[in-house]
Amino acid sequence: MMLRNSCVFALVFFLTIKILTIDTRSISENTIKSILNNPTNDTHRKLLHAFTGYRHRFEQSPNFKALRWNARNLKIEGLCELCDIGVPLVRLLLELKETALINEAVSLFCKEYKSLDENVCLGAAHEYMGVVFQVVELAPLTNKQLCALAFDCQPQTDFPVFSWNVTFPNKPKPTPRPPQPPSSGSPILNVLHLSDIHVDFAYKPGSQADCPQPLCCRQGQPAPGHAGAGFWGDYRNCDIPYWTAEATLKYAAEIEKVDFIYYTGDLPAHNVWNQSRADQLYSINTINNMLAKIFPNKTIYSAVGNHEAAPCNLYPTPNIKTDNISWLYEVLADNWIRFGLSEDTRASIERGAFYTTLIRPGLRLISLNMNYCTSDNYWLIINSTDPLDQLQWLIQWLQYAEDHEEKVHMIGHQPPRSCMAAFSWNFNKIVDRYENTIAGQFYGHAHSEEFMVFYDEVDKQRPVSMAYIGPSVTTYSNLNPGYRAYTIDGDYAGSSFWTLDYHTVIMNLTASNAQNKTIFLKEYDARDAYQMKNLFPNDWNDFIQRLQNDIDGPLMGLAYQYSTKSYQNGSQCDHNCRRGLLCDFKTSRSEDPHACDSIPPF
Numbered sequence: 001m002m003l004r005n006s007c008v009f010a011l012v013f014f015l016t017i018k019i020l021t022i023d024t025r026s027i028s029e030n031t032i033k034s035i036l037n038n039p040t041n042d043t044h045r046k047l048l049h050a051f052t053g054y055r056h057r058f059e060q061s062p063n064f065k066a067l068r069w070n071a072r073n074l075k076i077e078g079l080c081e082l083c084d085i086g087v088p089l090v091r092l093l094l095e096l097k098e099t100a101l102i103n104e105a106v107s108l109f110c111k112e113y114k115s116l117d118e119n120v121c122l123g124a125a126h127e128y129m130g131v132v133f134q135v136v137e138l139a140p141l142t143n144k145q146l147c148a149l150a151f152d153c154q155p156q157t158d159f160p161v162f163s164w165n166v167t168f169p170n171k172p173k174p175t176p177r178p179p180q181p182p183s184s185g186s187p188i189l190n191v192l193h194l195s196d197i198h199v200d201f202a203y204k205p206g207s208q209a210d211c212p213q214p215l216c217c218r219q220g221q222p223a224p225g226h227a228g229a230g231f232w233g234d235y236r237n238c239d240i241p242y243w244t245a246e247a248t249l250k251y252a253a254e255i256e257k258v259d260f261i262y263y264t265g266d267l268p269a270h271n272v273w274n275q276s277r278a279d280q281l282y283s284i285n286t287i288n289n290m291l292a293k294i295f296p297n298k299t300i301y302s303a304v305g306n307h308e309a310a311p312c313n314l315y316p317t318p319n320i321k322t323d324n325i326s327w328l329y330e331v332l333a334d335n336w337i338r339f340g341l342s343e344d345t346r347a348s349i350e351r352g353a354f355y356t357t358l359i360r361p362g363l364r365l366i367s368l369n370m371n372y373c374t375s376d377n378y379w380l381i382i383n384s385t386d387p388l389d390q391l392q393w394l395i396q397w398l399q400y401a402e403d404h405e406e407k408v409h410m411i412g413h414q415p416p417r418s419c420m421a422a423f424s425w426n427f428n429k430i431v432d433r434y435e436n437t438i439a440g441q442f443y444g445h446a447h448s449e450e451f452m453v454f455y456d457e458v459d460k461q462r463p464v465s466m467a468y469i470g471p472s473v474t475t476y477s478n479l480n481p482g483y484r485a486y487t488i489d490g491d492y493a494g495s496s497f498w499t500l501d502y503h504t505v506i507m508n509l510t511a512s513n514a515q516n517k518t519i520f521l522k523e524y525d526a527r528d529a530y531q532m533k534n535l536f537p538n539d540w541n542d543f544i545q546r547l548q549n550d551i552d553g554p555l556m557g558l559a560y561q562y563s564t565k566s567y568q569n570g571s572q573c574d575h576n577c578r579r580g581l582l583c584d585f586k587t588s589r590s591e592d593p594h595a596c597d598s599i600p601p602f
Contacts, residue, residue: 083147087136094137103129117212123273127311131378134322139381149375155591156421164385166392166426168433169399176464177436179496179536187490188500189360190257193264194249194483195413195444196472198307199287200269203241205231215239215270215476230513233475235567239269240474240481245287247518248473248481248507249294255505255520256485260359261298262470263291263339264444265305265413270476272312277327280310288335299340303367304332304353305413305444306376313376315369317387320379329353352388356397359409360491363439364401366394368412370443373419373427384420391426398434407439407497415443415452415469421591428589431465432457439497440488441467447479448472448563449504453540454588463537467588471504471565480565482506482523499535501527506565523566529558544585548599551578 093101106129110121139146141161148154149162156162200218206228208220217229217238232247233240252258268275268283291300306313308328316323333349345355353369371377372387386392401408416427431438431454446469454465471482486502489495504523511519526532532539547556556578557570563581573581583596 079151080147080153083151083153084143087143087146090136091143094133099133102133120213120273127273127275128314128378131311131314131323134320135378135381140383141381146381149381157591162384162420162422164422164426166386166395166430168395171399173433174402174436178538179439179498181534182489182496182500186495187492189259189488189490189497191486191488192252192256192258192261192483193442193468193470193486194252194261194291194473195264195470196266196305196447196474197245197287198239198266198269198472198474198476199242199245199283200239200271201242201283201286202269202271203229203233203239205229205241209234209236209238211237213237214272218271230509231516232507232512232518233481233509235475235478235509237477239476242286242290244481244507244518245473246290246294248483248520249291251518251520252483252485252505253294258295258298258485260340261295261300262409262411262442263300263302264411264442264470265303266307266444266472267305268307270307272307275310275312277310280308280328281331284308284331284335288339292338299359300336301341301357301359301365301367301411302332302336302339303411303413303444304328304369304371306371306374308332309371313371313374314379315371315377316379317372317383319383323379325353326350352390354388354390354393358406362406362493362495363491363497364397364406364408366397366408366410368394368410370412370414370416370419373416373423374414375420380420384422386423386426391423391430395430395433398430398437402434402437406437407495408434408437409440409442409497410438411442413443414445415450415467415588417452417587417590418445419590421589424589424591428454429457431588435464438465440499441465443467443469444472445469446472447474447476449482449484449565450563450584451540452584452588453537453544453586455586463541466499466535466537466540468499468502471506475509478564478567480506480509480567482565501525501535504562504565508566524562529562530555544582547582547585551575551582551600556582 090102093099106125107122110116110118110125113121136146141149144153145159145161148159149156200215202218204218206222207217208222208226209217209229210222210226211218211220214237216236217234222228229238232244267287268280309315309325314323315325329350329352332353333346336349337343337346341355341357345357348355352372354367356364356366359365369390372380372390375381380387398408400406416424419427431441449471450469452467452469453463454467456462456464468484468486470484472479473481473483475481482504484502484504487500489498489500503525505520506523508519508521526535530543532543547559550556552575554570557573560573560578560581561569579596579599579601582599587595589595
């Protein structure tokens, strides 16, 4: 009994310390400023991981970019040491088949730790604990390696088990041919980009919008002096109601010229602690039915998000025998083919939710499943080496496109800098090798508006490719609803199929709630707002240089404002905040310690 009580106590203690890394809701702006003033303080080091781990919660804070900048080179020794103690204890209990002890400790922790909502805590434990047990048992990793992955205790590249390389065909890379602007009057294509819709079917106007749970605006009465959830949505920790998503998509269908649509995932809401497969399928089918009705004659090219799975983020690979994802992929295949894909994409979608198809003669689409690249997908801890051989498949199709003089657009949910290091660096090698073929990359996931420049693997100053990270339709968190529309070099012989311009449309949520009707506005046109002649890699690199040379100037402030979909303006982003945003613009791969060295510190 004494040993049992000691184990329960040890696990509760471990969980209490670990939760410091996720209990971000109680951390104030004053705490952020305190961390910025003294980032090496031991307590602040623990809190830093909380901020960086829950990106959506804080990325729109005026201090978030500054915080992440200061956190870049810090080591979280305390958490790593605790992890080194906790993992062997969990492994011992699993070997003794004492999982009931772990469940008991988690239940006790969820009841006693008052800063965390008990239902959220128990729900998340129920959703994820079984997977965590299997990962700890099956992963061919030492305790140190597991902790390195979980808490970024050491770079993944320090461990050979996390390092692997793709293989390229034995064909030399062609001489780079940077894109050129089309002749005046050349045909164009208009592409609508929708991402991160996150409809909350339980949204309730007037309910509590600043609740203790990760997702609010669903129940309860607002506290005295606090406003309830707005009818059209809320800037606080809430997703959007169905009617707001519907109004936004109807507006886009009415106003925009649309030849086809890129649709980069994340349909369900953020109540990840109590979602079932049935919940996810209801969200997917209901939202896709709405899309099909609003855009009846448009082909929609889709990519899968991390929130489509149940539990969220967990996409098992074929080597996992206790779980599979076919329940989701079969439904996605049916929906995506209904959206206009050919039947011959079904096998690839049902295998891994990635596929390729021709959009126009000379323009190929490759849709990637980026859930097979992130450490949030715990199954990859068991084996992260090119899951389902997706990158080798990508190389094969890019080589096919190069051989047949096709241009390629790639879509996915998470941008490659969100991936595990080996995947991210291999992805960049692929982009570098096929720079003449890849004419555009389009992602979501960030919710804010961003772009990302890829640079040559040898000449680190030469830009080779561009990725656009589109805005979310949801408001979660501190954002206006939005979408983006691209003007693409059009369908004619010799077209580059590169993006020539884009504009973003937002719903002014404050005005919409105040006037009880939707207020949409064109936020900006990229070339005009950023004073750019073209939107090719060299032009974006020149733009970054202009921002870097006047980092505290009005243009950088404008870039920040647009990243928040005009929820905030440049005056709310200080020097460190601007450095963090600028670093994002020029970082295309994870664990790249020198990507932002050229950004001036003062």
